[in-house]
Amino acid sequence: MAEIKSAGSAAQTIATSALRAQQARMRIIAENIANAGSTSKTAGGDPYRRQIPVFKPVRVDGGEGVRMTKVMPDTSDFKMEYEPGHPSADASGYVKLPNVDSLVEALDMREAQRAYEANLNVIETARNMDMRTLDLLRK
Secondary structure (H helix, E strand, C coil): CCCCCCHHHHHHHHHHHHHHHHHHHHHHHHHHHHCCCCCCCCCCCCCCCCEEEEEEEEEECCEEEEEEEEEEECCCCCEEEECCCCCCCCCCCEEEECCCCHHHHHHHHHHHHHHHHHHHHHHHHHHHHHHHHHHHHHC
């Protein structure tokens, strides 16, 4: 017997793929924020490098969803701070700090949150449409 799928079901599947992608994005942002103040364990070594999620469109249930395919390191320069007594300081007394900007991370988190909420609204609307259709068919 062939499976009958509603347009609402396909919309829910596509929105679910976006929810997963946004959850993964929020995890990466949380890692960046958590490591915003970390330094290298060795003198003169590199600290935590900011991570950037990469998304790719994927075919999902007859439509096009999204998936996080990989995480790329941000190649921007590290911040330098003069602290000669710090254990991570190099020979000239400078400490490399992570290339994480907390303000940028907060803005990215807000954008991910809004995208997540928008996809939740898609799922809720699709469910409501399916329920209304079933109610009409029962009459």
